[in-house]
Amino acid sequence: MQQHNDWLPDYRVTNYKVKPGDTLYLIAKRFKTHISAIKKINKLKSNILFVGQYLKIPPTLPDGIYVIGSTGPSVKKLQEVLSFIGFDVNNDGYYGPVTSKIIKGLQQKFPEIVIDDGVYGPKTKKIIDNLLSVNYEIVRNPESRTVLVNKLNALNPDYVPKNLIVPEIPFSFTEFRPQKLMRADAANALEALFAKAKQEGIELNAISGYRSYEYQHKLFSRNIKANPKANLFSSRPGESEHQTGLAIDISSPSVDNRLVQSLGETKEGKWLEANAPEFGFIIRFPKEKENITRYRYEPWHIRYVGKDVAKRIMDNNLTLEEYLGKVNN
Numbered sequence: 001m002q003q004h005n006d007w008l009p010d011y012r013v014t015n016y017k018v019k020p021g022d023t024l025y026l027i028a029k030r031f032k033t034h035i036s037a038i039k040k041i042n043k044l045k046s047n048i049l050f051v052g053q054y055l056k057i058p059p060t061l062p063d064g065i066y067v068i069g070s071t072g073p074s075v076k077k078l079q080e081v082l083s084f085i086g087f088d089v090n091n092d093g094y095y096g097p098v099t100s101k102i103i104k105g106l107q108q109k110f111p112e113i114v115i116d117d118g119v120y121g122p123k124t125k126k127i128i129d130n131l132l133s134v135n136y137e138i139v140r141n142p143e144s145r146t147v148l149v150n151k152l153n154a155l156n157p158d159y160v161p162k163n164l165i166v167p168e169i170p171f172s173f174t175e176f177r178p179q180k181l182m183r184a185d186a187a188n189a190l191e192a193l194f195a196k197a198k199q200e201g202i203e204l205n206a207i208s209g210y211r212s213y214e215y216q217h218k219l220f221s222r223n224i225k226a227n228p229k230a231n232l233f234s235s236r237p238g239e240s241e242h243q244t245g246l247a248i249d250i251s252s253p254s255v256d257n258r259l260v261q262s263l264g265e266t267k268e269g270k271w272l273e274a275n276a277p278e279f280g281f282i283i284r285f286p287k288e289k290e291n292i293t294r295y296r297y298e299p300w301h302i303r304y305v306g307k308d309v310a311k312r313i314m315d316n317n318l319t320l321e322e323y324l325g326k327v328n329n
């Protein structure tokens with residue numbers, strides 16, 4: 001895996017020399033791109049431009065319909081955009097299985113808008129263009145304990161953490177399901193957390209840990225069909241940190257093992273919030289931070305980040321976004 005710092009995207013860059021009267025808005029419009037994308041690729045902190053300044057212009061999406069076997073400069077253009085977002089694809093102008101699989105994965109994020117057939121067309125162009133406008137990125141450090149996975153920073157469809165194991169803790173169900181899995185470091189910490197809970201007479205049950213991209217797709221498709229606002233509590237595929245193997249949902253018999261906000265009012269919920277950091281976990285979606293996390297309060301969802309980071313985040317009433325200095329609004 002390439003490291004974040006020396007990662008260099010594989011796409012052609014157009015350079016543009018700023019002329020009198022130019023604004024970011026006008027330049028974005030002329031090149032059919034977005035102000036946010038121009039700022040990102042040029043690392044601009046403000047909207048102020050200087051005449052004579054050179055700007056890189058981000059790659060833009062082609063029109064048309066492309067399927068497996070399509071070739072040419074438009075396919076290359078599409079691949080340049082996919083590279084810009086952070087996908088691992090050769091910009092060879094050939095719409096092969098790799099390109100098609102990436103497109104399918106993107107389509108699976110928006111089951112309410114487009115069919116996931118791996119074919120690029122106008123609807124798919126629109127969803128990718130919307131992602132470009134918000135600087136959507138594929139995360140490049142998925143193995144990091146402090147990896148940020150949220151509505152703007154997504155995991156690759158085929159990302160599966162190494163060392164997934166079943167922690168020896170009580171679950172709300174007995175049979176094996178992949179949702180019992182956790183990354184080994186998080187699983188060990190979780191066992192210690194549960195051992196202390198038991199010692200102190202606190203009854204907790206694990207509900208759901210690891211979730212593959214496919215499983216997230218299945219869940220989200222079902223949720224969005226039932227509720228158009230489902231994205232407030234249910235992640236689009238690739239955007240759930242359950243895919244990292246570092247997150248797990250915990251509940252208690254006191255609320256019938258349900259994932260409900262009232263868990264936070266019970267002695268078990270309060271114990272979990274107070275004791276999680278000692279074992280390296282944080283309450284990932286705290287109260288009154290919805291504008292930052294973009295999820296409702298979830299007293300049941302804990303995320304492993306390691307002890308030091310967990311303490312700093314919880315002692316200072318922060319979110320992972322704030323801790324990492326990556327608040328995007």
Ligand SMILES: [Zn+2]
Binds near residue numbers: 242247248249300301
């Ligand atoms: Zn969760």
